[in-house]
Amino acid sequence: MEENKKTIINRLAAVKSKSGKSCSQIAEQTGLTNVYVAQLLRRQAQLKPDTAPKLRAALPELPEDLLQEMMRPPMRSYDPNLIQDPCVYRLNEAVMHFGESIKGNYQ
Known part of the structure; x- marks a missing residue:
């Protein structure tokens, strides 16, 4: 994926917005904390492979390329x-x- 961080974060925010769910609701569905969900969606944390199916279930509109991007090392800044x-x-x-x-x- 050759997109920059801002573009990736905007795409992730759009997926979250389209779901109509808060970070707390996604956290409840995935067994994560709401802060960790927010970190994942801002590419400040790395999605672990065993958590990916739970996130996909909570956000079914999440495209595969973004899911794979989220499993890469975080883009901290x-x-x-x-x-x-x-x-x-x-x-x-x-x-x-x-x-x-x-x-x-x-x-």
């Missing part, structure tokens, strides 16, 4: 503007403030 989103900013702030304690370096 970072949008530097994402930190401006209030939810992401607060999550990052929490990690910065409490990271050492969460990590367990406190003795």
Whole structure:
């Protein structure tokens, strides 16, 4: 598949939209978490071969080429503007403030 990440993500979003299902509904049908489903549909995670049939059942309109693309290593990236989103900013702030304690370096 020679498509770029944005095109692939748009195609995956169209399949999800056409299904009328939320990530939570797809997660329930596949036994995955809703966040993992969102990661799969944004190509931030790799679809495992044993999960592919479950995803195909939940999204029957998912074409074979996209299903195969989802099983390739993820196309992770970072949008530097994402930190401006209030939810992401607060999550990052929490990690910065409490990271050492969460990590367990406190003795």
